[in-house]
């Protein structure tokens with residue numbers, strides 16, 4: 649029996665990076681998956697093709713997670729396609745580091761609208777669709793919260809908010825059989841971290857040197873943890889933040 653057989657999962661921001669890997673991993677474990685992307689469908693189509701070729705089931709839905717009407721439509725499309733929801737992964741996120749002299753209201757709102765408001769809106773809609781069976785919400789936070797990296801103030805603040813949301817909603821929603829947990833990855837080699845210039849930088853070298861397991865992470869290091877948190881195997885876990893960083897703290 650596959651670990652997510654019969655379940656329906658939405659993975660926000662799953663056209664690339666960690667989200668794409670989680671979407672594919674969930675499908676491999678038997679879930680029907682909603683691949684969410686904000687604008688360009690090309691990458692989402694690649695994820696759909698890979699899932700289909702492996703015999704899995706998925707649809708793609710365009711939705712900017714920071715826009716309320718889009719989020720409502722994302723869950724409505726999910727209901728129309730699959731009739732239920734069991735797992736929400738709040739993965740869509742941005743990370744733009746800036747020294748304090750360069751912090752602007754725009755930078756703040758970009759992070760808090762996508763990383764924080766997007767997570768809250770998606771949780772709100774998920775709770776309506778989970779129904780009496782309950783469900784599992786998995787929020788992508790970040791090890792940046794504990795590393796306190798210079799120039800990460802806006803990003804790290806947004807991810808600290810994610811952990812607070814996880815802790816509060818775990819208590820608020822536990823009586824409705826809805827579990828809420830966070831994953832805090834260390835640096836992971838993704839399209840996003842390449843584009844941001846983290847991969848190949850002195851920061852990457854320094855973080856790998858401080859990592860007990862001695863390397864930069866990969867999306868495939870995160871996916872099994874997400875599968876675990878989505879599955880009944882973690883049925884007695886809620887309100888937890890799993891730091892998945894090869895031991896980097």
Ligand SMILES: NC(=O)c1ccc[n+]([C@@H]2O[C@H](COP(=O)([O-])OP(=O)(O)OC[C@H]3O[C@@H](n4cnc5c(N)ncnc54)[C@H](OP(=O)(O)O)[C@@H]3O)[C@@H](O)[C@H]2O)c1
Pocket residue numbers: 660661662663664665666667684685686687688711712713714738739740741742743762788789790791792832833834835836837838839840841
């Ligand atoms: N990679 C790391 O080192 C690391 C470490 C700790 C935590 N995290 C967290 O893990 C998550 C994924 O990171 P990643 O490195 O995989 O990112 P990534 O490679 O940049 O991929 C991000 C995904 O989110 C989508 N997205 C961006 N804005 C969106 C929006 N407003 N609505 C819907 N989707 C949106 C992107 O689509 P487009 O490309 O089309 O915009 C893309 O599919 C983020 O929350 C990040 O903060 C990452």
